[in-house]
Amino acid sequence: MSIFSWNSSYEIGNEKIDLQHKHLVEILSTLFESMRVGLGYKQVESTILELKDYTITHFKDEEQFMREINYPNYIEHVEAHQYFVEMVEDFDKRHKNGEIALSLNILDFLKNWLTNHILTADKEIVEHQKK
Numbered sequence: 001m002s003i004f005s006w007n008s009s010y011e012i013g014n015e016k017i018d019l020q021h022k023h024l025v026e027i028l029s030t031l032f033e034s035m036r037v038g039l040g041y042k043q044v045e046s047t048i049l050e051l052k053d054y055t056i057t058h059f060k061d062e063e064q065f066m067r068e069i070n071y072p073n074y075i076e077h078v079e080a081h082q083y084f085v086e087m088v089e090d091f092d093k094r095h096k097n098g099e100i101a102l103s104l105n106i107l108d109f110l111k112n113w114l115t116n117h118i119l120t121a122d123k124e125i126v127e128h129q130k131k
Contacts, residue, residue: 003032003107004114012126014065020058021118027051028110031103040103044095047106051088055081062122069129077125080117 006025011018027050034043059081066074091106 004028004111010119012122013129017058017062017065017122020054020061021122024054024058024110024118025114027054028107028114031107031110035103035107040107041100044091044102044106047103048088048092048095052092055085055088059085062125066125069125071125071128073121073124073128077121080121084113084117 004025006022010021012021027047031040031043031047034040059078063074063078063081066077071077087109091102091109095102
């Protein structure tokens with residue numbers, strides 16, 4: 001059982017970025033599976049650590065790609081990335097402060113990010129590149 005299944009329609013046409021997006025789906029799926037068997041709280045710390053690593057590499061690569069193709073909504077897109085980073089930092093802070101029911105918040109955030117950012121905003125990059 002999976003909460004989000006990757007398929008080729010989500011690809012933006014940049015192999016490196018597409019692989020990174022797939023990895024985010026894997027992070028989400030791992031958290032979901034842990035929650036499904038009642039162990040979400042044990043997965044939170046490693047999820048946060050993976051998300052921190054993900055943001056460093058992925059956002060650098062995606063922002064470089066947008067610069068290379070002169071993407072016109074670059075600044076707005078970078079601001080969305082910064083929001084993601086801030087949310088991960090907030091999750092980390094809340095986890096370190098002992099908040100217990102954090103896995104559902106992270107799961108909802110990641111699912112919404114995949115749906116509203118990768119499948120919408122990142123697709124706009126593809127459309128620009130096609131022009």
